[in-house]
Amino acid sequence: MAFPAFAVSKQQVLPFVALVVLVTVTVLTSLSLLIQQPTIETDLLQRTRQALAEAGLPTHLIQFDGRDGVLTGTVAEADAARLPVIVSNVYGVRQVENHLMPVSTATAHQILAETLSPNASVGLHTPAKKYPIEQVDLGVIQFEYARAELNEPSMTVLAQVLAELRQHPSMVIEVSAHTEHAGTALGNMSVSQARADVVHDYLLSQGIEAKQVVAKGYGSTRPIVDHANADSASKNRRIEITVLQE
Structure with a gap:
């Protein structure tokens, strides 16, 4: 009678072990994603700003939330359409939220000049x-x-x-x-x-x-x-x- 009792006990333990393994894997995966998140954002930010700089466009208007790019700020009308296109073409970018405020090129240059040090x-x-x-x-x-x-x-x-x-x-x-x-x-x-x-x-x-x-x-x-x-x-x-x- 001892052998059937052992078989029943084993059947009860196996689902519990499987559940523990599943929970452990889930927790480890979540921790891994949390650790990798800043690295992903930093990598995307660096590569996107590199692409914008090479195109002669402002680099300070882009930030990332995970793989999603967010464009904010004032930009020259001539650059407003190019910025989201270049950002969206960077490998790894999922989508781009465009909150740019286009202004005339002259106004954009004026804003840029006002950000410089007065002694510069x-x-x-x-x-x-x-x-x-x-x-x-x-x-x-x-x-x-x-x-x-x-x-x-x-x-x-x-x-x-x-x-x-x-x-x-x-x-x-x-x-x-x-x-x-x-x-x-x-x-x-x-x-x-x-x-x-x-x-x-x-x-x-x-x-x-x-x-x-x-x-x-x-x-x-x-x-x-x-x-x-x-x-x-x-x-x-x-x-x-x-x-x-x-």
């Missing part, structure tokens, strides 16, 4: 070097013309920036990107913003809090060498870090 248009710029994080040599972070991609050497030098930010969690920095004089003013602004965003997004992907990093593109408005000197003008294509709050 006069003379040569002298980078801040007061804090150790400002003294990190970021010269290795170089971008090809009209592109915004980080390579392995760039990530290596940014490890020093990460160490400083982790050591000083209350510190707030501005990551600024600058271009040489070639190209149009609007195109340079778009490209520089995309480059600043790439560095910003990389720092956040390594665990730095968003409140610690501000990204800003200045285009060619803050040269450190004379644009007329073609041999050294490429030095103006750079990344800088400025401490905004200790």
Whole structure:
């Protein structure tokens, strides 16, 4: 009589084990999706801003909620139709919500000019070097013309920036990107913003809090060498870090 009792017990246990396995798999899958979500959004944001920069379009108007792109802000009428098309063509983007407000090109340029620093248009710029994080040599972070991609050497030098930010969690920095004089003013602004965003997004992907990093593109408005000197003008294509709050 013991053998049938064992068989009945086994039949009762098997469904319970299957249920436990199913619940475990579901929980692990959900956790995996939650962990991957920021990575997916960061990847899409970087690649989309890269595509917009290459097209000479503003890069700061796009954000992502999962795989869904959201376009908001004021944009020149000539660019309003192109932006959602380029975003929707980026691999991995599921859909694009278009909340753009088209304005005349002249108005768009005026809005863009008003976002620049009031000291950005006069003379040569002298980078801040007061804090150790400002003294990190970021010269290795170089971008090809009209592109915004980080390579392995760039990530290596940014490890020093990460160490400083982790050591000083209350510190707030501005990551600024600058271009040489070639190209149009609007195109340079778009490209520089995309480059600043790439560095910003990389720092956040390594665990730095968003409140610690501000990204800003200045285009060619803050040269450190004379644009007329073609041999050294490429030095103006750079990344800088400025401490905004200790």
